[in-house]
Amino acid sequence: MERLKIAVLASGSGSNLQAIIDEIKSGFLPVELALVLSDKPQAYALQRAKAAGVPTKVLLPADFASREDYDAELVRLLKASGAEAVALAGYMRLVTPVFLQAFPHRVLNIHPALLPSFPGLHGQRQAFEYGVKVAGCTVHFVDEGMDSGPIILQAPVPVLEDDDADSLAARILEQEHIIYPLALRLLAEGKLHIEGRRVRIAE
Ligand code: GRF
Secondary structure, rough: OEEEEEEEEEOOOOOOHHHHHHHHHHHOOOOEEEEEEOOOOHHHHHHHHHHOOOOOEEOHHOOOHOOOHHHHHHHHHHHHHHOOOEOOOOOOOOOHHHHHOOOOOOOEEEEEEEEEEEOOOOOOHEEEEEEEOOOEEEEEEOOOOOOOOEEEEEEEEEEEOOOOOHHHHHHHHHHHHHHHHHHHHHHOOOEEEOOOOEEEEOO
């Protein structure tokens, strides 16, 4: 069977990208990684992609007059790579309708909090400072809002008495590395069905 072709967009360390690469290699995740693209030339994610033999591109925001112009070129590169779906993994830019309309219901994101609580930057730290007893992470479809699209999977992470924001974030990241490949596997298997805000997962 043809494997779903995905692209990953990343701005930083790329540990979620690494989890995706590892689960493709293990045979758990039946997708082909067509492209890893970053807005940051120094992103370590690019090294991880190269080490795995995955094509990479860098697209510098400074070279474009607007976010829409940036996303138009992004879409061109993604389509040229053959990507049918896109996983945002620590991608630190807001996406525009230009991008989303090119991949309807085919853009996913991982967020380090139990949405809809603590959207935006540093979700783990926001949750820790708020004093929650259960933190966690969320994989969701991307819409035009900030971390607001339909939720695919979530994993809870209890906050321990001796946690600080960093130790909590590290345990949340471990769960991210489990649920992101799983969500992408469900997508690749055609098991995700969006009904309004709800994502139904077929057996
Ligand atoms: C993760 O915490 C993810 O939830 C957030 O950005 C971070 C990316 O980490 N969106 P990495 O680059 O995958 O290591």
